Amino acid sequence: MSSKSVKLPIIAFPSTAELVPEPVGLVLVISSWNFPFGLSLEPLIGAIAAGNVVVIKPSELAPASAAVLAETIPSYLDNKAIKVIQGGPSVCQQLLQLKWDKIFFTGSAEVGRTVMAAAAKHLTPVIMELGGKCPAIVDSLSSSWDRQMAMKRIIGGKFGTCAGQACIGIDYILTEKKFAPILVEQIKVLMKNIFGENPVEAKSMARIVNKHHFLRLKQLLDDPLVKSSIVVGGSLDENHLFIEPTVLVDPPLNAPIMKEEIFGPLLPIITLDIIEESIDFIKDRPKPLTIYAFTKNRRLRQRLISETSSGSVTFNDTIVQYAADTMPFGGVGESGFGRYHGKFSFDAFTHEKAIANRNFLTDFWFRLPPWSDYKLQLFKSVYRFDYLSLLLITLGLKKSWS
Amino acid sequence: MVTGAMTSLKLLSIHQLHISAAAVHSTSTSTSRGKQALRKSSWSDKEVPLPIPLPLAAGAQLKLTRLVSFPRHQIQRFWNWSNWSASASVSDLIMAEEELEKKLDAGGLVKDLRECFNTGKTKSLEWRVAQLKSIAKMLDDKEKDIMAALYQDLSKPQHESFISEISLTKASCKLALKELKRWIMPEKVKTPMTTMPSSAEIVSEPLGVVLVISTWNYPFLLSLDPVIGAIAAGNAVVLKPSEIAPATSSLLAKLLEEYLDSAAIRVIEGAVAETSALLEQKWDKIFYTGSGRVGRIVMTAAAKHLTPVILELGGKNPAVVDSDVNLQVTARRIIAGKWGCNSGQACISPDYLITTKAFAPKLIDALRSELEGFFGGDPMESNDMSHIVNLHHFTRLSKLMDEDKVYDKIIVGGQRNENQLKIAPTIFLDVPEDSLIMEEEIFGPLLPILTVKNLEDAFAVINSRAKPLTAYLFTNNKELKKDFVNKISSGGIVINDTILHVTVSTLPFGGVGESGMGSYHGKFSFDAFSHKKAVLYRSFKGESSMRYPPYTPEKLRLLKALIGGNIFSIILALIGRSKD
Numbered sequence: 001m002s003s004k005s006v007k008l009p010i011i012a013f014p015s016t017a018e019l020v021p022e023p024v025g026l027v028l029v030i031s032s033w034n035f036p037f038g039l040s041l042e043p044l045i046g047a048i049a050a051g052n053v054v055v056i057k058p059s060e061l062a063p064a065s066a067a068v069l070a071e072t073i074p075s076y077l078d079n080k081a082i083k084v085i086q087g088g089p090s091v092c093q094q095l096l097q098l099k100w101d102k103i104f105f106t107g108s109a110e111v112g113r114t115v116m117a118a119a120a121k122h123l124t125p126v127i128m129e130l131g132g133k134c135p136a137i138v139d140s141l142s143s144s145w146d147r148q149m150a151m152k153r154i155i156g157g158k159f160g161t162c163a164g165q166a167c168i169g170i171d172y173i174l175t176e177k178k179f180a181p182i183l184v185e186q187i188k189v190l191m192k193n194i195f196g197e198n199p200v201e202a203k204s205m206a207r208i209v210n211k212h213h214f215l216r217l218k219q220l221l222d223d224p225l226v227k228s229s230i231v232v233g234g235s236l237d238e239n240h241l242f243i244e245p246t247v248l249v250d251p252p253l254n255a256p257i258m259k260e261e262i263f264g265p266l267l268p269i270i271t272l273d274i275i276e277e278s279i280d281f282i283k284d285r286p287k288p289l290t291i292y293a294f295t296k297n298r299r300l301r302q303r304l305i306s307e308t309s310s311g312s313v314t315f316n317d318t319i320v321q322y323a324a325d326t327m328p329f330g331g332v333g334e335s336g337f338g339r340y341h342g343k344f345s346f347d348a349f350t351h352e353k354a355i356a357n358r359n360f361l362t363d364f365w366f367r368l369p370p371w372s373d374y375k376l377q378l379f380k381s382v383y384r385f386d387y388l389s390l391l392l393i394t395l396g397l398k399k400s401w402s
Numbered sequence: 403m404v405t406g407a408m409t410s411l412k413l414l415s416i417h418q419l420h421i422s423a424a425a426v427h428s429t430s431t432s433t434s435r436g437k438q439a440l441r442k443s444s445w446s447d448k449e450v451p452l453p454i455p456l457p458l459a460a461g462a463q464l465k466l467t468r469l470v471s472f473p474r475h476q477i478q479r480f481w482n483w484s485n486w487s488a489s490a491s492v493s494d495l496i497m498a499e500e501e502l503e504k505k506l507d508a509g510g511l512v513k514d515l516r517e518c519f520n521t522g523k524t525k526s527l528e529w530r531v532a533q534l535k536s537i538a539k540m541l542d543d544k545e546k547d548i549m550a551a552l553y554q555d556l557s558k559p560q561h562e563s564f565i566s567e568i569s570l571t572k573a574s575c576k577l578a579l580k581e582l583k584r585w586i587m588p589e590k591v592k593t594p595m596t597t598m599p600s601s602a603e604i605v606s607e608p609l610g611v612v613l614v615i616s617t618w619n620y621p622f623l624l625s626l627d628p629v630i631g632a633i634a635a636g637n638a639v640v641l642k643p644s645e646i647a648p649a650t651s652s653l654l655a656k657l658l659e660e661y662l663d664s665a666a667i668r669v670i671e672g673a674v675a676e677t678s679a680l681l682e683q684k685w686d687k688i689f690y691t692g693s694g695r696v697g698r699i700v701m702t703a704a705a706k707h708l709t710p711v712i713l714e715l716g717g718k719n720p721a722v723v724d725s726d727v728n729l730q731v732t733a734r735r736i737i738a739g740k741w742g743c744n745s746g747q748a749c750i751s752p753d754y755l756i757t758t759k760a761f762a763p764k765l766i767d768a769l770r771s772e773l774e775g776f777f778g779g780d781p782m783e784s785n786d787m788s789h790i791v792n793l794h795h796f797t798r799l800s801k802l803m804d805e806d807k808v809y810d811k812i813i814v815g816g817q818r819n820e821n822q823l824k825i826a827p828t829i830f831l832d833v834p835e836d837s838l839i840m841e842e843e844i845f846g847p848l849l850p851i852l853t854v855k856n857l858e859d860a861f862a863v864i865n866s867r868a869k870p871l872t873a874y875l876f877t878n879n880k881e882l883k884k885d886f887v888n889k890i891s892s893g894g895i896v897i898n899d900t901i902l903h904v905t906v907s908t909l910p911f912g913g914v915g916e917s918g919m920g921s922y923h924g925k926f927s928f929d930a931f932s933h934k935k936a937v938l939y940r941s942f943k944g945e946s947s948m949r950y951p952p953y954t955p956e957k958l959r960l961l962k963a964l965i966g967g968n969i970f971s972i973i974l975a976l977i978g979r980s981k982d
Contacts, residue, residue: 006908017909022891101915113705120701123694123715123918128708149942156950178620194951204951283520305937307522309607312936320600320940326591327602327936332609333686337710339934346489351914352921354894355887356903360728360878369742369776369786371561379565 001051003355016357021350023051024125025101030057030092030115032106033209034165034263036065041128043104044082046345052102053081057095059107060088061209073228085181093118098397100124102349106167109334114396127348130331132288133171137278139295140179150294150316151186155194156317157292159245163206164265165213167335168290168319171262174278177271180249184231184269187247191232195389200242208241208264217243217264229268275300282308287333292318311335508679511668515611515638518665525608525636530582531729533633533662537626538575540661541568547653548622552652554649555621556744557789557823566743568625570905574627577907577924578634584965585634596965600940606932608636610686615677615700617692618646618742618791619747619845624656624714628689629667631927637687638666643682644675644692646791685709687931692751694916712920712930714749715913716843717893721752721900722860722886724877725761732876732898733768737776739874739900741827745788746847747795750901753844756860758851764853766829770814773827781826782817790846791825796823799846802839803828811850836862857882860891868913869893874900893917 027047030042040058047054056073058066063086070084085091096118098101105115106129119126136154141147158170175183196202208214218236219225226248227234233246248268251257257268272278275295282291287312293304304330305313311331314321321327322341330339340348374393381389523529545568552558552567588603612632616625632639641658643651655669661696670676681688681703690700691714703770704711721739723732740751757765778783779862790796800818803809806828815828830850845971854860857877864873873892877883883897893913896903903909904923914920922930949961956975963971 006906008906008908017903017906019909020887025891105569109708112708116705116708117702120698120705123697123713123916123919130708146942152950160950179414185817196952202952204953254534305605305935306525306607309610309933310935312938314938315940316942317938317940318598321936321938323596324593324600324602324936324938326593327938328604328934329936332933332935334708336708341940351891352910353887353892353914354903354906354909354911355923356894356896356899356906357883358897358899358902360731360898369559369561370778370784371559371786376561376564379561379569 010119015359018355018357020353020355021050021346022353024349025052026055027052027102027104027349028057028095028100029054029104030095030097030107031059031063032167033059033065034162034167037069039106040069042105042345043340043348046340047102047104047349048082049346050349052349054083055095056082056084057092058084058086060086064094064192075117098122102126104338104340104348105160107128112336114360127340128331128336129167129329129338129340130289130334130336131167131263132286132310132331132335133258134168134172134288134290134292134310135278135282136170136292137275137295137300138173138175138179138183139293139296139297139300140176141296146294146296147182147186151183151190152194153316154292154294154319155187155190155245158267159195159205159265161319162366163208163243164267165206165209165263166319168322169263170267170292170318171288172258172268172270174270174272174275176275177273180269180271184247188232191245195245199244200237200240205242205245205265208243211238211241213264214238214241214243217262217266220255220262220264220266221246223252223255223257226251226255226257233265276303279303279307282310287311287329287331287335289335290314290321309333326385404770431627438554459960496640496851506672506676506679508670508676508683511640511670512611512683512685515640515666515668519608519610519638523663524633524666527582527586529663530633530636531579533578533667534575534582534630536646536661537630537633538572538579540657541572541575544653544657547657548650551653552622552650555618555647556747556791557670558744559786559788561786562742562744562788563622567620570649571623571626571630573905573907574630574923574927578630578928581925582634582928585925586636588937597938597940599943600938602936602938605935605937606635606928607935608839609720609931609933611640612687612689612931613640613641613642613680613683614689615680615686616644616691619744619749621650622654623645624691625650626690628922628927628930632666632689632931633845634822635931635933636930640680641667641669641670642677643669643671645671683707687711687928689920689922690714697918712912712922713918714911714920714922715871715916715918716749716845717868717913717917718753718840718843719750719870719874719892720860720871721755721874721876722857722866723755723757723761723765724857724875724879724882725764726878727876727898729764729768730772732767735876735899737769737772737827738848741773741777741787741847743901745790745825746849747791748843748901750904751845752849752874752900753853753870754840755849756863757851757853757859758857759855762831762851762853766831769829773814777827781815782819782824787824787827787847790825793820794825795846796820796825799844799848802844802846802848808837808839809832815847858885861885864890869913869917871895871917872901872903891915893921 001021005020006017006019008015008017016396029043032057036058040056044054044056058069071103072084073082073084099122103115103119103124103126105112109130112128112130116126140152141150154170158164161169195204199205229248229251231247231249233244243265246266250271251268287309291308291313293314301315309332312321324340328339328344329341330336338348377393381393548568549560549563552563586606588605591602591604593600593602614628621644625641627641629641643654645651651671655671658667658669684707688700688704688709688711690697694715697713697715701711721736736752743751777786811830811833813831814830815826817826825847828848832853833850869891871893873890873895875886875897887895891914894903906910907924910921910926911923912918920930927976960975963975
């Protein structure tokens with residue numbers, strides 16, 4: 001919250017300059033249904049820390065969470081400055097007609113476009129936390145410890161995070177043809193250990209949020225070519241809105257399951273001849289929120305960082321980058337823009353005001369009309385920070401400028 | 403020849419179709435007869451009924467709908483361009499139309515630039531440095547041409563051109579060259595205990611293909627400064643300079659093609675049609691300098707592709723003047739910031755002054771005498787001031803001056819010359835707050851002074867309006883300075899001077915609220931066109947199963963303790979005991 005003092009060139013002496021952070025004012029936070037508490041409260045914390053007044057619009061697709069937020073927040077926080085407004089698309093539309101000082105949106109690209117277009121009418125800056133198909137590159141790991149570790153993390157990162165309904169969840173895996181069978185075997189073994197025989201009863205996995213999304217996911221598997229590529233799982237329980245952790249190997253690349261963000265417990269494994277092909281594969285597609293890579297190959301890591309673009313890159317693990325609050329969390333391109341977490345949250349809801357403080361003692365008299373060549377020469381030397389020439393010209397010892 | 407005519411005919415609306423069809427008809431017979439046919443038709447926009455056989459029109463399979471709308475004056479320009487009555491040539495017409503068609507293929511342009519970007523060329527440090535060095539050389543070589551173009555567009559005095567456009571651009575370029583190696587280094591960051599063992603860094607990478615739309619008042623600086631930032635960050639750039647400053651626009655097009663890598667950096671000239679065509683494309687970032695009205699259009703277009711934008715807009719920049727100041731220096735600085743800056747046509751010019759009723763007469767006297775010192779007894783004769791950019795803005799400013807409740811408040815100046823597009827430095831005293839001149843951004847050499855009883859009342863006046871780009875305060879009172887900084891929200895604040903903050907490369911330059919979003923200058927330019935990618939390195943060692951199902955109460959306890967960071971509770975949880 002304290003202002004930051006800023007360096008000035010010598011010529012500006014004795015002026016001072018600083019950056020003063022100030023709240024933007026009135027903030028609207030629109031959050032999503034998959035992590036309804038986290039995605040509502042994390043931006044709220046940033047907005048409050050920056051000194052703003054906040055309205056949260058939690059997702060209506062997670063009504064119980066929205067109701068709890070609406071009940072608890074007024075009893076813990078200043079009701080005059082922080083409000084929760086529940087409702088669906090029509091409520092959201094009404095909110096978007098108003099003039100906000102910043103809008104923070106977490107959700108799909110489609111709704112993101114509507115939010116940004118509405119914000120444009122009032123010139124409201126926005127942060128868009130969207131999604132994408134986050135790939136996980138799995139290199140041919142030789143050590144079985146490494147393999148186990150990698151697969152545990154992948155399974156945890158895919159199926160253990162809201163059953164794959166997470167923006168930073170793994171969407172699909174890229175691996176070498178020769179390694180794929182080993183991968184699948186490992187997954188089968190670990191799956192049983194982690195989720196048990198009956199995940200519904202064991203309550204070890206979340207369910208699909210609603211019928212609409214359940215049917216959407218079911219439809220992804222309807223394509224016969226896709227169905228035939230299932231190697232693990234594949235059963236759907238419509239009553240419980242539960243889909244068994246499912247793994248597919250090489251579904252067709254033009255099928256919807258490989259074109260849109262899956263956002264569910266279906267894990268395609270795409271096989272390549274050599275792992276380096278994964279870089280081109282990723283480059284040919286829209287920029288994702290995160291890229292995961294399980295590899296010890298330094299060169300591959302380097303190439304991945306410099307040749308692909310994504311919100312972030314995480315090596316040898318999944319999801320944990322969310323907890324690293326020294327790292328900015330946000331997307332690029334189709335996966336969004338703007339960032340938060342840690343101090344970035346504070347900055348997201350802050351306007352850094354530039355203050356330049358001059359005094360009356362010194363003056364650049366030659367910046368004022370009427371113009372003459374002499375003044376021009378003085379100016380040229382000031383801009384080049386050529387203090388010697390400045391002195392010489394003033395003393396009349398330097399006439400022409402080369 | 404005929405097929406060429408066919409393609410270009412697709413672009414014309416129906417009444418021009420008649421004329422061109424006659425041209426097509428005549429080429430198939432003889433050129434001289436074609437010239438005759440053309441001469442017979444009048445060059446107005448009315449439909450010219452020429453005897454065109456219908457089968458010809460049908461056979462041509464012409465699209466009669468407008469694919470792209472051309473402003474009338476552009477078509478007129480091409481008609482007038484070659485002297486039809488002397489040496490009219492149909493091929494000239496077709497060539498001109500195809501030229502237009504080529505320029506407006508915005509989709510193809512973006513595709514080419516993306517392909518270039520994907521080769522990785524613009525990412526290399528060598529390429530960026532080479533381009534920046536070229537810009538620096540261009541500024542040195544072509545200084546005279548640049549000043550001439552600026553004079554042609556705005557009657558900008560040579561010295562003003564140098565001070566406010568060329569030197570700032572040069573400084574920006576030199577800073578980028580000096581610091582680029584440091585800016586592109588990844589930034590190492592600490593990692594918290596929750597992700598231990600790990601290491602992390604933030605890597606700056608270019609966004610891709612960016613669009614810079616610039617404006618007419620500082621056409622050179624406001625085009626090149628963002629382009630320098632975009633190049634430094636490693637992007638491919640398209641620059642769309644303002645058509646209201648045509649000489650600078652065409653000079654930029656010429657120079658950038660000559661000095662820079664046109665596979666990655668292009669200039670597209672034009673007006674509304676071209677800008678609209680460009681805005682329909684998907685860019686990785688759009689940087690717009692201009693008015694709030696068009697800013698909304700730009701952001702709405704960007705929303706379709708979820709393109710992040712930086713909007714450098716304007717506002718009514720207030721300047722509050724206290725009575726304990728050095729009057730002469732204050733007056734000089736206000737004049738430099740207002741009339742020394744493109745005749746007040748600058749987004750950072752002080753728009754209006756606020757001072758106390760008691761102090762106003764002294765301030766006005768000081769301004770009057772300093773103005774005389776700068777521009778002479780008759781400012782209309784002085785060559786040291788820019789002109790109003792065009793008739794439209796001249797008329798707009800005249801309207802502001804002529805409003806009934808404002809006209810009698812003029813205390814200095816008021817002269818104007820429509821032929822020369824000149825307005826003298828004009829000061830108003832105590833115009834009503836609901837007058838036109840206090841409603842919109844003035845952007846001209848008119849300066850209203852509002853008086854208040856106590857200076858603290860000025861805060862209410864300023865805060866009742868939209869947030870400006872800059873707020874100015876002239877005072878020696880420390881408390882007032884602190885109060886001002888705390889209570890006034892604006893893009894930036896300058897105390898005891900005007901406009902100089904744009905020369906400080908360590909300060910971000912940008913607005914807030916109605917005055918814009920995003921900022922640039924110095925390293926902020928580099929950041930503006932970069933994506934800061936977070937990279938986290940984890941190892942395969944050091945694993946605990948508590949993250950994964952099956953979930954047990956013990957795992958939950960340990961997790962809570964770990965995230966809480968309390969070493970004692972971690973130990974307790976590890977050995978199986980804990981508070982909950």
